[in-house]
Amino acid sequence: MQSTEVSTHKHALTTVINSSSQTAAYLDIGSGPPLLLLHGFFGEKTCWLPLIELLQSQFRCISLDMLGFGESSQPQIQYSVAVEVAFVRQVAEQLNIEPCCIVGHSFGGWVASAYALKYPNSVSSLVLAAPAGIRDDSFCGQYDALRPLLWQTPAVDWALQLAKPFASLAGKSNKLQQISGWRRELMAQPVARSFLISRMRPEDAVDTVEKEIHKLQIPTLVIAADSDETIPLWHCQTYANEIPGAELAIIPNAGHGLPQNQAQVMAKLIGKFLNN
Incomplete structure (x- = not known):
């Protein structure tokens, strides 16, 4: 997708986090049921473009720069998963897309699962690609x-x-x-x-989600990379085992950069999962 095309799909809105106004930047591409896409730790909204190209004919793909990333506001605050969940909540409410499917990669998967735990009625389904958020000392x-x-x-x-x-x-x-x-x-x-x-010490890992995800009653697809150098396979397996009825798909010979490098495989998995 050319940069000129991307620019026509760029949007921004204002959110209020901890009484401060913050800008939320996002891409809005395609039509159909909404997919809210949350990127990984060193990512931003354009990481999803290879996948969006394949899904935009079936879904409205909303790719968000989370707070502190990309073109969204980068306030000098102490960041936490709870802060990101509050930010995503404001965006979802203002865009009037609830309930929606949330697709999260790595850190975005952690935020997505924490969001679903706090707002279960606002999430129709979850797709967690190599999700972080499992305590690993x-x-x-x-x-x-x-x-x-x-x-x-x-x-x-x-x-x-x-x-x-x-x-x-x-x-x-x-x-x-x-x-x-x-x-x-x-x-x-x-x-x-x-x-x-x-989060330098094991005792600092207080906001991981492995002890809570068994409460989720939301259809969930977990996508793992069998050669992931960042998120061990057992983290993905923990999500799949703990979330009732969750599906696990393991992509062979794949590394951590799933949205960019495994877009075709992911598109097929997501399409099949959501169409079912």
């Missing part, structure tokens, strides 16, 4: 060495620049480029930085 401590990337000081950027010749001599240039990329993403996205800072 093995994550804690895994990235301790990367904590300096969260520091808001130019000294970190200077250190990365100074490290370039040494990384080149050691054959680690690609690794340094990856770390520098993470740094840029973390500095550009207040949500990512806020979440990582507030």
Whole structure:
């Protein structure tokens, strides 16, 4: 889909979160039953375009930049799943699309399931693609060495620049480029930085959903990637096992970027699930 086409489908509305006005930016493409699309942790609304191209003839696809992402407001607040749920709620109410199907990828799957738990009558069905939100203490401590990337000081950027010749001599240039990329993403996205800072220890994982999702009575499809480097397969299996009647589809030879890299497979799975 060309950028000129995308721009004609861009919209924004004003929400009120914690008594402050915030802008919600979204794409609105296609016609039919509404699908509300929630992106992943380092994503934004255009991540869904490959999937939207395949679904827009059957569904009205509303792809939202969640609070702190993309062209939506990026207030300097402490972000939480509850804050994102409140933001999504305002958008869904203003667009008058409830009940609707919510499709969430990774972090968006976490927000979608938390939203469905709080507003079960506002969600007709759930599609959770490699969803985050399952407590996993093995994550804690895994990235301790990367904590300096969260520091808001130019000294970190200077250190990365100074490290370039040494990384080149050691054959680690690609690794340094990856770390520098993470740094840029973390500095550009207040949500990512806020979440990582507030969830460094196992006891900080207080808003995961694995203890609550058994309460859901909403038709749910869980889509997993069997070679996911970010969300372990057992997280997806936990969702599928705990949500009554949930379906689990595992895409072989697939990594975490499902909406971008597995759009055709996802479109077929979603179409079949919703048409049934």
